[in-house]
Amino acid sequence: MSSSSALAELPQLDRRTLGDTTYEALSDLLAAGRLAPGDRLSLRRSAAVLGVSVMPVREAVSRLVAEGALEVSPNRAIRVPTMTRVEFRALAETRMAVEGIAAARAAEQRSEEHLAEIHRTEAAFRRTAERADPDSAMAVALNRDLHFAIYAACGLPPLREIIARLWLKAGPVINLDLRAHPERLLQGFALRRHAEALRAIEARDGAGAAAAIAADIGEAAEFIMSRGGLRDG
Amino acid sequence: MSSSSALAELPQLDRRTLGDTTYEALSDLLAAGRLAPGDRLSLRRSAAVLGVSVMPVREAVSRLVAEGALEVSPNRAIRVPTMTRVEFRALAETRMAVEGIAAARAAEQRSEEHLAEIHRTEAAFRRTAERADPDSAMAVALNRDLHFAIYAACGLPPLREIIARLWLKAGPVINLDLRAHPERLLQGFALRRHAEALRAIEARDGAGAAAAIAADIGEAAEFIMSRGGLRDG
DNA sequence: CCGCCCAGGCTGTGATCACAGATCACTAGC
DNA sequence: GCTAGTGATCTGTGATCACAGCCTGGGCGG
Structure with a gap:
């Protein structure tokens, strides 16, 4: 034909x-x-x-x-499910483990295109987060873009889908808290962890990238749990 | 009241x-x-x-x-989806990573009850697999029971659910192959890897458990991929 | 004035109907 | 003899109806 x-x-x-x-x-x-x-x-x-x-x-x-x-x-x-403190902690630990793996593989297997995309999304998040009056909704979206730019570079589509589902479960509690207290997370820790992850990925340092992402997740979870707002004691 | x-x-x-x-x-x-x-x-x-x-x-x-x-x-x-060779490999690698984590955590955090249950399921699988004329359908079920007895001991329900979904995706291609060629997998490698995993979990050796489970998954995947039956070249 | 009760409206679940599109076997025409 | 057209049939998708159970608000009795 x-x-x-x-x-x-x-x-x-x-x-x-x-x-x-x-x-x-x-x-x-x-x-x-x-x-x-x-x-x-x-x-x-x-x-x-x-x-x-x-x-x-x-x-x-x-x-x-x-x-x-x-x-x-x-x-x-x-x-939309309400999580107990222990459920939320289990979810956060799962995310640290799974997203840590993805970040490690991303660092080891990244292409130059992926690295460029990660750079781009990190810069975009930084620009928004460093503003005097950050738009929290946009910051949430850009944070998500950055994380998934990393996970897209890991070369395992099934792993990426798993993480997307984990975010769907964690999204409501995290972003609800971020709406209520937008002042903290944006300014300090996230930016530092993102920079660490970026450096590790550039250096093809898998363990470093995993540690940075896990710390990013763990610190955010710790902050939310200290805030209360979750069921149980 | x-x-x-x-x-x-x-x-x-x-x-x-x-x-x-x-x-x-x-x-x-x-x-x-x-x-x-x-x-x-x-x-x-x-x-x-x-x-x-x-x-x-x-x-x-x-x-x-x-x-x-x-x-x-x-x-x-x-x-039911047909997987290409590269898709199946990505799925297997994801399983090795995720189930490896779960096995490592299970080794480190297991209770005595969990250990006993893992022992029990391992023995059940061994009894069936070592028979002269093994029932492949039952072996599949018992293999599943053993793996999930381990994952139940990891203490992270979300991780367990993730693995269950991965098995749902991998199940058709794996078990179809096992039906067609029941002679190989049952006898040799699976039993050895299971025994390694069991010993590592007993010794609270996280890395060892992860390696054993990953090897179990990887060898089965390698066997299936060598058999053909997957799309693409 | 407070507490109980019951009716009306809501809920998700399941069944049935309607419809556009795809498949497949069959037939007419070359 | 073989291909191309064609209609019957089956597909998933969407809408609508029916129904049992819960939730709530208003009225009644204490």
């Missing part, structure tokens, strides 16, 4: 269902901390807001429930 | 929806290798087989698709 090469190049039109769109919308709300732990969610109300029927919302919610980003209580109420 | 302690003990009756049941049924089929990579799945046919309407199947399938255990092709056909 003479047109085979041309046909092979068209972007195979992604089949976006309404369920996918709804899933993305809810994911963004969750990752941005717009939905706080304990908030209830109604299928019908969400469907009305998004202008669709309940079916796409049902599918999106069932996905998020499967991922642990939402939960359905025995009363059949959909809520 | 005088009955509060008694009420707290009743098993909070798990609300099992038909969707949950369907999800479990499909998960078992996947984990057991009864569904091979490339197999198609029909919502209506599955619903008919399970004796429910399509709705519960839809929910279960959407969950499995979200986890990557199933995929829906652009043609709107639900299939």
